[in-house]
Amino acid sequence: MSDTAGIVVSGVRRSFGDVHAVKNVTFEARPGAVTALVGPNGSGKTTLLLMLATLIEPDAGRIRIAGHDPVTDPVSVRALIGWMPDVLGSWASLTVRTTLQITARLYGMGATRAAARADELVRLIGLDDLADRPTRVLSRGQKQRLSLARALVHDPSVLLLDEPASGLDPTARVELRVLVRRLAQEGRTVLVSSHVLAELDELADAAVYIEGGASVSAERVASAATRARPWRIRALDPGSIAPALVASGVAAESITADATGILVPVTGEEHAAVVLAGLLQSGVAVTSFAPATGDLEHTFLDLQARPAEPGDGIRL
Amino acid sequence: MKLWAGIGVIVGLELRQRVRGVAWYVLLGVFVVLIGIVTVLVGLATTSFGGEDSGGWLYSLIIYFVLMLGTLIAPALSGNAINGEREAGTLATIQVTLVSATQIVLGKFLAAWIATLAFLVASSPFLVVAAALGGLSVGTVLVSLLVLAVELGVIAAIGVGLSAILGRPLFSIVVSYLAVAALSLGTLIAFGLGGVAIQSEVKATTVQAVYEDGSDSYTCGPPTVSTYSAPRFDLFWPILSANPYVVLADATPPQFSEYGSPTDLFTGVASLVRAVQVPPDLSPEFDYCNSATFEPGPSQEETYAKTVPSWFVGLLLHLVLAAGALSWAIARTKTPARKLAVGRRVA
Numbered sequence: 001m002s003d004t005a006g007i008v009v010s011g012v013r014r015s016f017g018d019v020h021a022v023k024n025v026t027f028e029a030r031p032g033a034v035t036a037l038v039g040p041n042g043s044g045k046t047t048l049l050l051m052l053a054t055l056i057e058p059d060a061g062r063i064r065i066a067g068h069d070p071v072t073d074p075v076s077v078r079a080l081i082g083w084m085p086d087v088l089g090s091w092a093s094l095t096v097r098t099t100l101q102i103t104a105r106l107y108g109m110g111a112t113r114a115a116a117r118a119d120e121l122v123r124l125i126g127l128d129d130l131a132d133r134p135t136r137v138l139s140r141g142q143k144q145r146l147s148l149a150r151a152l153v154h155d156p157s158v159l160l161l162d163e164p165a166s167g168l169d170p171t172a173r174v175e176l177r178v179l180v181r182r183l184a185q186e187g188r189t190v191l192v193s194s195h196v197l198a199e200l201d202e203l204a205d206a207a208v209y210i211e212g213g214a215s216v217s218a219e220r221v222a223s224a225a226t227r228a229r230p231w232r233i234r235a236l237d238p239g240s241i242a243p244a245l246v247a248s249g250v251a252a253e254s255i256t257a258d259a260t261g262i263l264v265p266v267t268g269e270e271h272a273a274v275v276l277a278g279l280l281q282s283g284v285a286v287t288s289f290a291p292a293t294g295d296l297e298h299t300f301l302d303l304q305a306r307p308a309e310p311g312d313g314i315r316l
Numbered sequence: 317m318k319l320w321a322g323i324g325v326i327v328g329l330e331l332r333q334r335v336r337g338v339a340w341y342v343l344l345g346v347f348v349v350l351i352g353i354v355t356v357l358v359g360l361a362t363t364s365f366g367g368e369d370s371g372g373w374l375y376s377l378i379i380y381f382v383l384m385l386g387t388l389i390a391p392a393l394s395g396n397a398i399n400g401e402r403e404a405g406t407l408a409t410i411q412v413t414l415v416s417a418t419q420i421v422l423g424k425f426l427a428a429w430i431a432t433l434a435f436l437v438a439s440s441p442f443l444v445v446a447a448a449l450g451g452l453s454v455g456t457v458l459v460s461l462l463v464l465a466v467e468l469g470v471i472a473a474i475g476v477g478l479s480a481i482l483g484r485p486l487f488s489i490v491v492s493y494l495a496v497a498a499l500s501l502g503t504l505i506a507f508g509l510g511g512v513a514i515q516s517e518v519k520a521t522t523v524q525a526v527y528e529d530g531s532d533s534y535t536c537g538p539p540t541v542s543t544y545s546a547p548r549f550d551l552f553w554p555i556l557s558a559n560p561y562v563v564l565a566d567a568t569p570p571q572f573s574e575y576g577s578p579t580d581l582f583t584g585v586a587s588l589v590r591a592v593q594v595p596p597d598l599s600p601e602f603d604y605c606n607s608a609t610f611e612p613g614p615s616q617e618e619t620y621a622k623t624v625p626s627w628f629v630g631l632l633l634h635l636v637l638a639a640g641a642l643s644w645a646i647a648r649t650k651t652p653a654r655k656l657a658v659g660r661r662v663a
Contacts, residue, residue: 016656053408054411054412055408056651056652056656078412078414081412083412085408087405088405089404089408090405092404093332093333093336093337105325106414107414108321134336
């Protein structure tokens, strides 16, 4: 991918005193796609986003946002990025509408254009009813939506969303997903950090895994993704599943059960097809056959369970 | 974005938040009531013994009162301008927009200054009352209002500066108050202690009249020399020039009566400060025998006339302090940030 589109990060490092928040992160995020930034708490996701958002300078490494360097040319980068912070701050005494108007004016829009843009955004995020109430009355989820609207004020081509779904109710999550997908389809580069992995599975086209301040190499991600993971099987007669699996060659001790079905380790899509065919041949009336964990969650948990070995994956 | 456009948006943001809050109105109300009480009491006092043309005293007292309350209120209005916004999690959302750190800091400074000047505007009815009493010169009004406005701006600038330099809002507000106290009271204390600490020996020669018994005729006795030490306040008077009250008093054109005594508080304070410039006579001669040597001391007007003004030194020092605080604040608010203070939040 060329340097002039999307986000390109290579070998970025940042420490705060003795705390090495980001040690070595390298990744790319394409325009027109949603890229997930996945990692446990304290893995450096927010610090990385702060560097992308031109707020802190990296100690080393290189960042390009649509070809611009946030360190040497922050103004160009700021005109292009919309940043939604993980901290939900708002001017408590100002109304939702005024907040958006002032944000638009901070991006250099005139008063009339700012007012029109604020009205558009209030509708987009569904805060019409609360538009003229002070932001201190907003609930956490509503503040989250306001924060997203603030990030969209200047129609940015690169979106940096830090935990956008936290605090949202299920309906709002679906709306957020639809909105973010649409924003990406319109050609924007969207980077979303989250640890709600089920959420990201349906949202993201690509994923970057961060672990202890470093991005995980593509090889490790690939091997984690192909490692066996549990699939859940349900049938009209649950008792018929296990014997049929054993008959088709699955080791009896690897079969487990949970509240909703029988779990069996499967190493990939092809293996899944073979297992399902075996069940059907044995005459089991299968009603559900699906991975028990999402793709991202599976990879994430696997990476967590198998820490990087020395010399494995991370290159300086 | 153009410098002033960005500053304008920040000023608008600050003032909108201010006018939506209750605290500012409460402060304004309390302020007006206090000024009202002072005006009535001082008005009664000055008209009862000052007679006509007592407007100068009343006016200068009100202005001093506005300066005092203004310096007490300005740190509260400015001392958390930047770190307060950081604590609320909104500073970073401003920093990622197209306004620069310079625009953010200057906008917040101007907004704090305007909010403080509102207190001066609120006191204007009482200033009009003072003017109606007569005896007030146009020069006094113009210069004192200008210097007062500048001094309030200096304090607003120091407050905003400290709010960017120090992390915690409470801490920066307290340090702003300490800065105000250092200028207003600290200069007085330093001046007083310095003058008392450095003393010079005075050799006074006294000649007494010796009366002969039972007659009015007398002869002059032998001169006697006594020594004592005198405080050298004249060495420390420049410290006083950094005091905002002294700057205000010294800058306004002096108003003396026909007998050479001050007709407003500014001239009174300035005369006292000017008199301190005169070094003590280290070898005075007191001749109580030859009455011809008795001379009346110089009037306050005469002393004022032969000593040097210092207000521009103090004012310049204040402006340098204000500019320094603001430029330090801009440097600390610049993003992308290289260094961060320990425990400081970015967003």
